[in-house]
Structures are given as structure tokens and as C-alpha cells.
Amino acid sequence: MDSYDVSLKLINYDLILQPHVFLDVTPIQHLLEYDAKFKNFKALPMFFPEIMQFLTSEYAVKIDFTYGEKLSFETVSKYSLRPYQEDALSKWIENKFRGIICLPTGTGKTFMGLEAIHYTKNRTLVIVPTINLLYQWRSAIVEHIGVSKENIGIWGGGKQELGDITITTYDSAHIYVKRFQNSFDLLIFDEVHHLPAPTYRAIAEGTIASKRLGLSATPERSDELHLDLEILVGKVVFRLEHKELVENGYVAPFELKTITIELSEDEQRRYNDLDKIYKDYVKKYHVFDFEKLVLRSGRDKKAREALLARQEARKISFGSGRKLDVLEGLLIQHQHDRVIIFCEFNEIVHEIAKRFLIPEITHKTKFEERKIYLESFKNGQYSKLVTGRVLDEGWDVDANIGIIISGSGSKRQFIQRLGRILRPSNTHSKAILYELVTKETLEVSTASRRK
DSSP states (O other), X not given: OOOOXXXXXXXXXXXXXXXXXXXXXXXXXXXXXEETTTTXXXXXXXXXXXXXXXXXXXXXXXXOSOOOOBOSSOOOOOSOOOXXXXXXXXXXXXXXXXXXXXXXXXXXXXXXXXXXXXXHOBOEEEEESSHHHHHHHHHHHHHHHOOOGGGEEEEETTEEOOOSEEEEEHHHHHHSHHHHTTTXXXXXXXXXXXXXXXXXXXXXXXXXXXXXXXXXXXXXXXXXXXXXXXXXXXXXXXXXXXXXXXXXXXXXXXXXXXXXXXXXXXXXXXHHHHHHHHHHHHHHHTOOOHHHHHHHTTTOHHHHHHHHHHHHHHHHHHTOHHHHHHXXXXXXXXXXXXXXXXXXXXXXXXXXXXXXXXXXXXXXXXXXXXXXXXXXXXXXXXXXXXXXXXXXXXXXXOOSEEEESSOOSOHHHHHHHHHTTOOBTTOXXXXXXXXXXXXXXXXXXXXXXXX
């Protein structure tokens, strides 16, 4: 005769509660779904800790899977946390090892993850957005907490190695979530704003890990799915902005400089014509929601013309020829500085690279080629780089001058680009972020939104 009141099992992508006696599940009913056919309850695996806490307080429970395993090796702390980092980890621990830590790019988010691993000693899955970050995290774990490469699994980029500490990408993790279901008790979500996406959220929902740490400069999303992060990972337990870091002496003061550009007469005329096509359509058909315009463009020729006109106007304002003249002056002014130039459109990246003989990195640049350019930039062989969006996230690159030729209205993108030029407080190198904004165009409002 079974001496347990209830059994817990992981079957496919569900946590199954098999009752052997009558169960009063009222306190956790919101987490459960009853299956009348099999006469059991099922839940998302992520609710395992909460369900376990309730069941073990009331019933005898049999668990048919392993969980909560510790690392099979020792870690060693080879770093000292700054006071704000210690405060952030304390807040996370106080919140029962759940929550999100928000720090600007370049101010030590990775060390929050390293300390979480070192402190908890739990088997850990680190989830990152890019292949490059897989190896950056592995290098950091080896260097700073004394773990050998052989003890670190890489799951992604053609590799499927499972270790006590495993690093994977969001793309791989959501495909193989069943493989990770009960293998780890600590999840670290780097750039956690990716997680609430419809596909990626399965990573959090499908794993039983009780300890969860999210890291991001800005977890907020325009679609407001970040509101789901409190359930998937935990609430924001700590946030620090650039201004506070400067005021407390952690990073050197920096400057944000906006340079206003005027279109040439031909550019302005062309821009005005295109802008009129777009605005006339929006006004006539009352399509003020851009997403609705995109949907209509698939079946409405006039809507498509309006959309293409807007895109072409945007390219004119973002890629004005006079911006390149101003850029030339800035490159001369900062010829001895380390400069990253950011552009929204790859054709402008190519034009700048060709005109000023600067290495370019776009999404089309092969991984090994990117690596060579970035290593050359770090060691001083190159002092200038021009890029699209690919260096906004997932690459460890360090400059003291940033020049935004064009960008989106995203606050996150702006903070990430600012993070590329932040300098430690003990440096004498001043950081400056320039943004070139075209007058009397939509770029004025775009620049305003990102701040």
C-alpha cells in the first residue's frame, strides 16, 4: 500500500500531481488544472517550489525526480564586489533568491551572476542572447570563480554539453527546455528583457528551478510583456542609473552632446515630399497606429506607398550627407581616442567604412571576423569601429567616444550604447556620447523618445 498522499512527476512539459487521497488544493488552485480523464492535477513546472511548499506542509509527498542539486566542485571568489553590487545581491537573497537586478551596460552585471553561483553553490543554467556571450560568460566563470572549462557545459552554436554549470542561448534553451527541466536549481537570465517573448518564456515556465536571477540595463519592453517577468523570474529588486553611479564615484563623469544637422536643399525637398505622402494617407484614413499601417500595406497599395515613403524619409533624415561631414570633423578631433560609430542602416555603415577606411561590423559580418576586429580594437591596432545594431548587446567592447549617426527611439538601445563608453572612476579618459540629429524631421522626436 502506498504510504504517500500525493506523487509529483514531470511528464512531457507538465508537472503532474497524482493524488492518493483526497487533496484540498484550494490555496494553490490558481496554479493547477484538473485532468478529469487521468484524475490528476497538472501545472507549469515553474510553480514547483510554491506547490511543494504547500503540499509538504499538509501531506506526505513522493517526488519522482531529482531537484535542488549542488555543484560537484568548489568555487573560489577572485574578485571584490562594489558596495552597490553587494547591496543588489543582498536584495536578491532577501527576496528568496528571485528577482531582477538592473544595472547600466558596463557596470558589472555579470559579476552579479558569478556571485549568485558562488553564493548558492547550486547547479546553474545561464541563458544568454548571443553565441558570443556564451564564451564571454564561460571565460568570466573560469577567470573569476575558479571553475575549469571542463566543468562548464556549452549548449548552443553546434554544441550540446551539459555540465553542473551550463551556458546556453535563448534560442537553444526554449527548444531543449525539457532537457533542462529539473537539471538546475539556479537560472540566470542575461538580458532578461528577451525572456517574455512568446517562444522564450517557455524556458522559465518549463523549468522547476527555485532560484532565478534576471539581469538587464532596462527590462521594460514596448509591448509591456515585461510585466510578466515578476511571475517568470521575480520583481525588480535593485536598480541603479548612470547618474547615481557618477554621483557615487563609480564611473567617471561623461558628456552627452547633441549636434543638430540641416538637410541639404535637395534632401529637404525630397524628405518633405515623402513625408507628405505618409502624412496625407494617415490623415485621410485615420491610421495613426503604425502597426495597423504595416498590416494594411499588405492589401492596400496606397498604404504600402505611404509605408515606403516613411521608410525612405527616415533613411534621408538618418543618413544625411551632412552628417558624414560632421562625422569627419569629429574623427579628426578624436583621432587619438577609441571611437565607436553607431548607425541604424547598414548601407550607411558601409558608406562610412568605405569613406573613412574604418572596419565595419554588421549582422552580416561573420563571427570570426567580428572577433578579429574587436580584439584589434581592444589591443589598439584599430581605434575606430562603425557598426549597426549588433554591438548594442552581447559584445564586450570598450571605447571612450561614441557617435550615434542614427538610432531608434529605444531607451534600452541608448543606454546600451552609452554603456560602451562608460569609464571607471579612476581613469583620466573622458567619455563623450555624441548624437547627430537632423532638424525638422522625425529624427527629432526619435531622439527625444530614447531619453
